[in-house]
Amino acid sequence: MSKANIKIKLASLLLIFGFAFGMATDVTSNFEGQSQTTTAQASTKVTASQAKQIAKINSSLSKTQKKAKNWIAYRESGYNYTARNGNCYGRYQLLKSYLHGNLGAVNQEKVANAYVSGRYGTWTKAKKFWQSHHWY
Secondary structure, three states: OOHHHHHHHHHHHHHHHHHHOOOOEEEEEOOOOOEEEEEEEOOEEEOHHHHHHHHHHOOOOOHHHHHHHHHHHHHHHOOOOOOEEOOEEOOOOEEHHHHOOOOOHHHHHHHHHHHHHHHOOOHHHHHHHHHHHOOO
16 A cells, blocks of 8 residues: 555544544524534534633643643543433533532533542642543
8 A cells, every 4th residue: 555545544534533523613693693603522512602611710720731631521521511421421421419400511611620629639630540540
């Protein structure tokens, strides 16, 4: 197989992988008739307003902490805010009882940060624990 064929096959696989994990965007109309862009994350969409709130929630995290948090989110749910597994729910697979009935993306971000802070101190420590135990 030639190098060109390998590159084409690799590019095709990367493209398919990207769409499978929700790297696409949608443009939807809000009630005022204006367009807004939402980012698809797995099968879940986060509105521009939610994305802004989530960015604010995570603004105190360093780049390294954000990377560790995203690493965990990928392994727990493939970044899906509606992922389910028994009593665990959402992007970070938190116990439903921790979410107190609010399953929204913004609440999941707040609760996940509080959980990790209380249990591990930092997202990097939570990631190290996850790597050893395959849960956090």
